[in-house]
Amino acid sequence: MEWFVRNFIKASLAWLALGVSLGVAMAMVPHWVVYRAAHMHMNLIGFVTMMIYGVAYHVIPRFSGNALYSPRLATVHWGCANAGLACMVGGFLLRPHVGTGAMALLGLGAVLSAAGAYMFVYGLWRTIDGDRALRRAQARVRASAGTPLPVAR
Ligand code: HEM
Numbered sequence: 001m002e003w004f005v006r007n008f009i010k011a012s013l014a015w016l017a018l019g020v021s022l023g024v025a026m027a028m029v030p031h032w033v034v035y036r037a038a039h040m041h042m043n044l045i046g047f048v049t050m051m052i053y054g055v056a057y058h059v060i061p062r063f064s065g066n067a068l069y070s071p072r073l074a075t076v077h078w079g080c081a082n083a084g085l086a087c088m089v090g091g092f093l094l095r096p097h098v099g100t101g102a103m104a105l106l107g108l109g110a111v112l113s114a115a116g117a118y119m120f121v122y123g124l125w126r127t128i129d130g131d132r133a134l135r136r137a138q139a140r141v142r143a144s145a146g147t148p149l150p151v152a153r
């Protein structure tokens, strides 16, 4: 398993543990419902989306038969996704207390999370397409394999 696959799955599990813990706290302390947006995104971006990122980075190259377009991009994506979600969650948790003061943190987190998602879209899109030029060249070589070489006069 590549580094970013293992760590997306571990991050997903860690966010699930944090997200459901906040959910339990919200269920027990009714006025903590002000943290609903933090709970929701810990579970939906943290658990669900990061699990999808990790599993997709593992299976899409295997399904498509093409190497992952850029393992380095996937590693940067992991950093952006986790730093971004941590800032978003921090912003959502602070918002009921400091109001618009939390918007900078929330905004930074939103931009980082979205940037990570764009990296995922680009990296997997290019993986699915594979190296088209290389495949066309291979097809030409295969097609000409039975053609006799020109004879010098
Ligand atoms: C032990 C597990 C969990 C507990 C105790 C829990 C608890 C809660 C509570 C108390 C609320 C607030 C409901 C309200 O507005 O009054 C809530 C909202 C929400 N939870 Fe959870 N939750 C859990 C797991 C999850 C998971 C795993 C997900 C997603 C994968 C999730 C997604 C959501 C969403 C989307 C909302 C917002 C719903 C809305 O705004 O209508 N929760 N949860």
Ligand code: HEM
Binding pocket: 037, 040, 041, 044, 045, 048, 049, 109, 110, 111, 113, 114
């Ligand atoms: C870059 C990524 C994302 C950003 C910046 C973002 C931001 C937000 C913000 C600011 C809200 C309003 C919260 C509030 O004011 O209470 C919201 C609501 C919500 N988001 Fe996200 N989100 C992102 C990704 C996602 C993803 C991937 C999912 C699901 C898989 C999701 C599910 C939801 C849901 C269910 C709501 C609640 C809508 C409602 O209140 O009825 N978000 N999001």
